[in-house]
Amino acid sequence: MDTTLRDGEQTSGVSFSASEKLTIAQLLLQEVKVNRLEVASARVSDGEFQAVKKITDWAAQHGLLDKIEVLTFVDGEASIQWMQKAGAKVMNLLTKGSLNHLTHQLKKTPEQHFADIRQVIERAKEEGISVNVYLEDWSNGMRSSPDYVFEALDFLTAQPIQRIMLPDTLGVLTPAESYKFVKSTVDRYPNQHFDFHAHNDYDLGVSNALEGVKAGAHGLHLTVNGMGERAGNAPLASTIAVLNDFLPEVKTSVREESLYSVSKIVETFSGIRIPSNKPLVGENVFTQTAGIHADGDKKNNLYFSKLMPERFGRQRLYALGKTSGKANIENNLRDLGITLSDDELKKVTQRIIELGDRKEVVTPEDLPYIISDVLDSEAIEEKVTVLNYVLTHSKNLKPSATLQVRIGEKVFEESAQGDGQYDAFMNALKKIYAQLHTELPMLTDYTVRIPPGGKTDALCETIITWSIGDRDVKTRGLDSDQTVSAIQATQKMLNLL
Numbered sequence: 001m002d003t004t005l006r007d008g009e010q011t012s013g014v015s016f017s018a019s020e021k022l023t024i025a026q027l028l029l030q031e032v033k034v035n036r037l038e039v040a041s042a043r044v045s046d047g048e049f050q051a052v053k054k055i056t057d058w059a060a061q062h063g064l065l066d067k068i069e070v071l072t073f074v075d076g077e078a079s080i081q082w083m084q085k086a087g088a089k090v091m092n093l094l095t096k097g098s099l100n101h102l103t104h105q106l107k108k109t110p111e112q113h114f115a116d117i118r119q120v121i122e123r124a125k126e127e128g129i130s131v132n133v134y135l136e137d138w139s140n141g142m143r144s145s146p147d148y149v150f151e152a153l154d155f156l157t158a159q160p161i162q163r164i165m166l167p168d169t170l171g172v173l174t175p176a177e178s179y180k181f182v183k184s185t186v187d188r189y190p191n192q193h194f195d196f197h198a199h200n201d202y203d204l205g206v207s208n209a210l211e212g213v214k215a216g217a218h219g220l221h222l223t224v225n226g227m228g229e230r231a232g233n234a235p236l237a238s239t240i241a242v243l244n245d246f247l248p249e250v251k252t253s254v255r256e257e258s259l260y261s262v263s264k265i266v267e268t269f270s271g272i273r274i275p276s277n278k279p280l281v282g283e284n285v286f287t288q289t290a291g292i293h294a295d296g297d298k299k300n301n302l303y304f305s306k307l308m309p310e311r312f313g314r315q316r317l318y319a320l321g322k323t324s325g326k327a328n329i330e331n332n333l334r335d336l337g338i339t340l341s342d343d344e345l346k347k348v349t350q351r352i353i354e355l356g357d358r359k360e361v362v363t364p365e366d367l368p369y370i371i372s373d374v375l376d377s378e379a380i381e382e383k384v385t386v387l388n389y390v391l392t393h394s395k396n397l398k399p400s401a402t403l404q405v406r407i408g409e410k411v412f413e414e415s416a417q418g419d420g421q422y423d424a425f426m427n428a429l430k431k432i433y434a435q436l437h438t439e440l441p442m443l444t445d446y447t448v449r450i451p452p453g454g455k456t457d458a459l460c461e462t463i464i465t466w467s468i469g470d471r472d473v474k475t476r477g478l479d480s481d482q483t484v485s486a487i488q489a490t491q492k493m494l495n496l497l
């Protein structure tokens, strides 16, 4: 069960719009093919209500309504009414899985709590809602009040419910405890379906999920990019890869090749950047940096593992920088269709190492420029040159740009306004390219780096990612002025285009 839209949205600072939630739900069910989705907590807000309604309307049209779940509370009619109006048919009822929570938060006895739960389950059944039950703080309950946990489980397993969900609410379990606690629970109730819900507070989410499944859990709760409250939940992508590679006898429905695209969509919608070293979905995790590794890849794939990028819809890349050797550069040249002699290759390698030493980022798309520069050759023909421009910026008036660009033999001039100077520049550029019936590629990422130290006249590096055909192309500009560096990066893109 994927809970990106409920527990994942509990990441501090994240709020998905209704249409973003619908898009993520559609991707997860139709492309990634997870079995179930938890899409919201009941009663949270009007916006959340609208989002659930949008998802249930779509799911009902596609025969998927039984896959849409909503977290609800032991609150008499309130959650049931909310769910009913939102069109949801599966509730994940939040009950207390430790005596500590029951006594100090709800201030109830087990008998009172069970009576309240029974009433909610009966009412849900009358409304045609099927019920799963969370035992919140179950992990601490197993440590500190196991008698209460088993009393609750004796009660729950006699109720007309589908699944019991065992959360490590605060992510405090070790892998060994995850195994032990799940096993003792599953063994005692062999006919009951149990889900295990791991959090990542000690970075043990994936390991704990693996142990939970080994111990007999029938389902897992995961989130895209490991989003979730505090340190997040066990991440979908790595947990699936771990299960596929280390427990092949356990089958899931998830399609590995769709995991990266859903991860990028969730990154964009949530605004939470994926760390570049995040397993499977981080930008750099399939990039060989060290020259020795790139060399070994050519020799019998010495540095390959089962974790091949193509499994996840990704590609192996070879970084350019001070630890590059000839093999890194050759790999990039091959992609660009450029061949160099041994001597030329040595000179280009040397220049890339020097740039890397100066902490400059070198992208594969910089290579033709570096080659022209180092070899004084014409590896790249400058067909497009930004000749002149004027950019304005003022208070309370829209920024504007006028620019003159030479394309081939012809010079074009256009003006435009925009939301910022660069946007105005791009709008003017689009007008010029419209005259050539050429659409400019979509800008998919824009990052600006300045060296640490806080100097405002420092060199500023802008790296822009463009979507050209089915490729992501990165171009780089470097100048003490941020807009100028962005314009340099744009000119490089125009020449590559």
Ligand SMILES: CC(=O)SCCNC(=O)CCNC(=O)[C@H](O)C(C)(C)COP(=O)(O)OP(=O)(O)OC[C@H]1O[C@@H](n2cnc3c(N)ncnc32)[C@H](O)[C@@H]1OP(=O)(O)O
Binding pocket: 007, 010, 041, 042, 043, 044, 045, 071, 072, 073, 074, 075, 094, 095, 096, 105, 106, 136, 167, 169
């Ligand atoms: C493991 C998890 O991640 S659980 C995540 C649960 N989801 C959420 O909390 C969603 C976001 N929450 C909210 O929007 C709000 O907290 C609401 C709408 C649920 C409730 O809001 P409020 O009425 O303002 O209550 P508030 O948030 O201050 O406190 C929670 C109340 O719920 C009670 N409560 C706690 N657990 C439960 C439960 N499982 N069932 C019913 N009530 C509960 C608390 O005792 C407290 O009641 P009290 O005020 O009578 O002492």
